[in-house]
Amino acid sequence: MFSRQSKQIFPAWVRYALLPALALSMFSVATAADYPQPGDLAKGSMLWAENCGRCHQVRNPQDLRDDQWITTAFPMSIRAGLTGGETRDILTFLQASNAVIPTAAVTVTSVTVATDAPVQSGKEIYTQTCVACHGADGKGALPGAPDFALASGPLAKSDDALTQSILYGYQSPGSPMPMPAKGGNPSLDESGVAAVLKYLRDTFSH
Amino acid sequence: MTKTSKKLRLGFLALAAGLLLPGIVLADAEYDALQAQVRDLAAQLEAVQRTLAQIEQKQEEIPGTQETAIAALKQDIADASEWRTPNSLIHLAGYTDVGYINPENGDGSFAVGSFSPIFHFQYRDIVMLESELEIELSPDGETELTLEYLAIDYFLNDYVTVVAGSFLSPIGQFRQNLHPSWINKLASAPPGFGHDGAAPTSDLGLQLRGAFPLGEMRSNYSVYVSNGPELNAVFEDDEFELEGIAAEAFGADADGEKVVGGRFAILPMAGLEIGVSAVTGKATVTGLEDEDTGEVTEIEGAIARDYDVVGADFSWMWKNLNVRGEYVRSKVGEALTGTTASEGATWKSWYTQAAWRIPATKIEAVVRYTDFDSPHSSEDQQQWALGLNYLITNSFIVKGTYELNDGIAGSRADNDRLMLQLAYGF
Structure with a gap:
């Protein structure tokens, strides 16, 4: 790698510092056709909740556009000690959660909560989409997230009101950050909302 | 009819x-x-x-x-x-703070902390230039401009990033992660963790850093080689004495001696991080500080001394509670010969801090204790800092901090302070 002459030019520490870097570069990942590659939204929401708040108040996903989140997530991955995969997961969650869905044009007038809806699917949705902020016990895992178990908590509201909040986002009183529309999961539809709502009532209501 | x-x-x-x-x-x-x-x-x-x-x-x-x-x-x-996915992305971020400081012994004054724009220029997921400027208004009205860091980050793969240039010191947590005013939960840095304290602030060199899974745990690391710090001495009582460590990035290596260092941390469970740091190398006295004015003049002929730093840190987040602590010790060896021959010196500091967000409110209560030991007894300081913050948004914060400082009577380290601060991260 180094000729006799280069050994004279570069001190020993340079050689030792560069060798591992060159070795590591052999395993570098080829650039994808587009960037960054999509990550796992559910993992991303968990990683976002677990890591960003260790140093600072978690930012509202709607604070930045998709491209601004890219230039924010990459340097943050260096500061926070995240792998590339973890960074892509968080980025996928943030980019999915920053869309502002107008509520003025659409109003949910009535939603029927299916009494025989599969509990597991509601639980799955909660575990994948909601648990990062609301916690497995529903008491709130992040500052500002409300306590579902409180009698005066969010579950005191009607199904229609809660469905509106889930579909279009909601900011709890005292919280500086709103819940993103559909909890940041764009694939969540009204039947999924109904299922997760039934799970919330079955699991956390008094 | x-x-x-x-x-x-x-x-x-x-x-x-x-x-x-x-x-x-x-x-x-x-x-x-x-x-x-x-x-x-x-x-x-x-x-x-x-x-x-x-x-x-x-x-x-x-x-x-x-x-x-x-x-x-x-x-x-x-x-x-085209707008959504160009190959090149540009982003201006940063933070700023303004406030009011009222010391127990002295006059209260409005103050501008700093304006710190951060530039991000990124080409796909391959490379990023990140640079932060620090623009401050001095007490005499002069505007001071400092390059806080300027680094090219080459994202080699999912586990390694090469950081080349001047970078925030990866030793401990405060300097690299917590010092921006919208992140720091109090209006001041813990004694020993600011500029010219016990902890290094920045370096100029080459750094490898990244993260990887460690069984069920997660871990992250950084290793670097850099120009290292320079030392200041003072001539007092007919002898030289080490005055301080200028542990920040220098554009040239005055003594040709490099330092190597790094940090390794594990996250054994969600929300908990435990890290250890170390630096070793050589450092040389390059400045002679005037005892009365504090002005530093260049000095030559000093010999390189041993320079070693060790540190440990942790942070733990559980719901509305955030607890963290950090210890750092910087030790400079003696020089028996040379123009500034003198004994060695050690600076060390530790702090622990708890912040609790009152549920269903935008109010946060903070308490921090710091113990800073310097070779100069006038700088020794024990400090309780109490804070009450109001989060208008998650990056726009009103902070009220009261420092109860205990040092040598009459010294600056003994002066309690009330600080009000508006901090905005963008």
């Missing part, structure tokens, strides 16, 4: 005719009106058909109208996509 019955029949017929005739006449009038209405509608329909035919004819006369509209729409979509 009798005459009477004939009369009755005639009378009946006359009555019937009298009743029916007006109805027949009325029916004829309605029929005429309906006929007229149908004629009008037929005329209107013809007019509409003519207009439609004219429109169709006009559309046919302009070839490719629909195709043109579709092409324009496609172009609009393509333009929008």
